[in-house]
Amino acid sequence: MTSSPIQTPKYLKLFVGLVLVNYFLSICFILIAASNNNELGKEEDNGLGWNVFKERVKRGEETGWPISPEIIIVILVVLLALCFVLFCYYCSNYNLQKTVNSLQKAELDSTNRLLRERNAMILTMIKEEMAEREKKKRKAKEEEDEVYKVKEDKDKDDKSKEDKNKEGKDNSRMAFI
Secondary structure, eight states, X not given: OOOOTTOOOHHHHHHHHHHHHHHHHHXXXXXXXXXXXXXXXXXXXXXXXXXXXXXXXXXXXXXXXXXXXXXXXXXXXXXXXXXXXXXXXXXXXXXXXXXXXXXXXHHXXXXXXXXXXXXXXXXXXXXXXXXXXXXXXXXXXXXXXXHHHHHHHHHHHHHHHHHHHHHXXXXXXXXXX
């Protein structure tokens, strides 16, 4: 796995996404509270609910939340804890998968090393057998050559004897004539 200096793990992206969802939900709770407050005092704010809500919060007036702020804070804390638990789960799962991958890679490397050694042994054995066969072929060829040379020598001796006999016969004829 190649790593660049700016590469971010996908679990960090997931964690950032969960935190953003958490804050989005908190904004939704605030908007729900503002809309409920707007419905209660509709004739008072003339359709400017959000602005009126912000002004009331600034002044510290009773805003008439449909859900108490403590409950919203508890919900946000629970959501944040859930995000943290999910982040820890994915980080541990990521580390576990990384460890398993490294172990598999180490096992694969050792297996490849053993296979290379075994192939090298087999190749040396094959080369030795081929060398032995070649030696046997050479020896057999040398023996054939020796037998052939012996036959050639005999043939040469026979020819030379025949030539001498022919010459001797020719000489004797000449002498006879």
